[in-house]
Amino acid sequence: MHSRRVRRWETLASWLALLVVAVGPAAAHGASLGGSRETVSIPAWLFLLTGGAAIGASFLLASLVTDRALIDAIHGWRRPIPLPGERLLRGLLQLVGVVGLGFVLVVGFLGPDRGTANAAVLLVWVGWWAGFTATTYLVGSIWTALNPWRTIAELLPSLDRPYPERLGAWPSVAGLLGLVWLEVVSPVADAPGVLATVVAGYTVFTLAGALAYGSEIWFETVDPISRVFRYYGRLAPLAREDGKIRVRLPGTALSETRLVDGLDEVAFVIALVWVTTYDGFVATPTWRSLADPFVAAGVPPLALYLLVLLAGFGLFFGVFILGARYSRRLAGTYLSATALTRRFAPPLLAIAAGYHLAHYLGYFLTLAPSLATTAVAPLTLLDTVPVLALPGWFDGIALASVLLGHVLAIWAAHATAFDLFPGRLQAIRSQYPYTVVMVVYTMSSLWIVSRPTIPPPYV
Template identity: 50%
Template sequence: MGAQSNWLLMSERSVFARRVGIACALAVLAVGAGAGVVAASNVAAGLGGSRGDTSVPTWLYLATGGGVIGASAVLTMLVTDRRTIGRYHDDTLSLPLERLRTAGSLLLGTIGVGALAFVIVVGLFGPPNGSFSAAVLVTFVGGRALLTLFTYAVGNPWPVLNPWRRIATVLPNGYATYPDRLGSWPAVGALLALVWVELVAPLSSSPRALVAVVVAYSTFTIGGAVAFTPEIWFRKGDPLSVWFRLYGAVAPIQRTDDGLELRYPGSRLGEDDVVTDVSLVAFVLALVWELTYSGFVVTAPGARTVEALVGLGFPPRLVYLVLLLAGFGVFWAVYWFAAERTRERAETYLSRRYLGLRFAAPLLAIAAGYHFAHYAGFSISLWPSLIDTVAAPLNPPENPTEYALTSWFGYVEIAGILIGHILAVWLSHTVSFDLFPGKLQAIRSQYPFIVVMVFFTMISLYLVSVPGAEAVYVPS
């Protein structure tokens, strides 16, 4: 019996080693296939960046990327020890920095209000060209790119940085009761509206247009906070606050009542208080879709699609809006179909709604990977321009410094996408073992969401592999 047990153990280890080897080989091939893929698209662009084509056939490139996610799913399913899975979520290191957090809150709050005033003043009185405007660069490079990247890579500073919350807290508020049925739907609608405006309005080229949108947004969100109290509004209704809170759930540093807490990256996403209602599922899907959409419209297939629809007589702005909403609708339908299939495969009495809530949070790891692929190179390229223009906002240099990315940076972007998806697969695995008592039941429940993640992977890899193009019918 002892010899047989040893043989079985060695056999299992051999199979495991072979699977690890296959997964590693697929990962290397997928990253290698991305050679020459540089600077994934971003709509805020018009500010800089470059792209390239893959050096292998697209079908092989996409199949390999999907294979990496499938292989990672197979490997995670080998981990069935609940204590090992639980440690990933439970192992934490407390950082009792309450005094430091209080001092940092005052400092960051001042910086946030100052940055808002800076954007408005420089946008109105600074240079009219967006490439030389500190207002444009602070908004897109500083906020859209770097602050978001810091939020999911380190921790979320937005609650203390948020200038609109600082302003709203000193104003009379609480004139109305926030309807519970609204959930975070106002934030979902506002996020989609901002994505559309970012594309169809010349925000990156006209500082004056950017200021108009900033003032309109300020009126909207301060008005909401005054009507419903800052606590409720910035928890549910403000799109930027929900944006940073959800991205911040991916980060290794989390805020607690006693200070800060150091955790494994993404471990917070396995808890049931990250996504608490259907509207937050919609917001998570919007985060994934808005980056996919931003990538699609600045590729050659995206430009041809828009041109074809405009050729039929539809207004360009309406075309971009319909594509935005239609794509979001597809993501919504695919996700809830996967939730229903999960319920059937697991043979559980848990509702489709509850399963949808629990499996939505891991998708934030995918959103973080997408964001990194879209904006890491963009940030590195335009970081010197941001410094140059902030140093002299009203009289910037005629040629702000801009870095050119090396050809191998495309590997980093592809790796960001794959790591985000692999982390999402692992987190879905941990959620399934938290939901279902049986090991086989937990494993079966993951299949539909693994298929969805492979689908998302291949779409995102396709978008960074095809030749880039200017977004057509968009003011520059």
């Protein structure tokens, strides 16, 4: 009976693996395509306090009822998943990726000039950044095979110039921040020609970099999109380990040591958490009221958006570094604060994924019918495109996604602490500062999710 049940689960996981490889590609976000959120009906202070208290309670529960044996059993659980025809599937994914890139360029330049009726715009924002990204952390990452730029780059010769080691992952940090800033301040979300131009420019830049330094170095170190999907894939239950596809419990890989190796990669994790917050914040009435006096005083809106993006990233990064220093002091460890930041940064990816799901799940479901309809006749301007109306209770799923992401981050940090420190009390005390940081992140994310949305002002 037990072996039959195990075989059933393994068969189900195999079908999930086959299903995820059928998902299609492309490149960025589009707040202007979506609808608006309504404010929550309960008092804001009670709503935020409840969310913060839930995270604090989850820390107490994890600390009081778990031990090393339970953590090891949960994080060590793995099952191999047979995936027949893997080489053929990889080839099909590569073909789909390249065709998808060509589709975006052709339809972006030649298709309808209205974003909500252009299949390229919908494919990029709805199909790729909303839908495909969610499958990466909910199911498993296939971006290495699907990535059209990597597929093309591997067919080209390489100059194999030595990559400057001092740069590390910092170019990918700058690239991620730059892409999000461009997405917010430019009309890439609703102007097909602008989107196609940006994608074409990104294609030229990426292929030039891969030509100079080799595709392996470029896509593993420099390319921000590849790093986003690699990091998000660490949360997923399906992953390749030791040459095999295995199923594991979601988020358990975040406590392992091989994901983040230096402050540059810590900075990328922090940037990924921050840009999801920034992306939502600049689409709220609160941001408009804060920006009004600066714009009235003559500050260029593009510069203001960039300044807030960089200042917020610096604040998030500084708070995390400060938390590491307090953690080292409370734990009484010989490990450096830098070493602690490397180990405790990966759990933050669960926060980024939870907020991404909260921000984009409703957006994806609402506009998925539009994508399907326009994709049938991509060069034809349709008078109307269908959208899905979501019930009012759906906002609760967004709030639950934020909370679940933070709870998973608390658990992953808890498991990391028990792996790092020999003493139980030492491991628990090391988590005090990080729990405070996560409570602050939770309350700020919940506040943004609960606000109504508007188009970012002045851009």
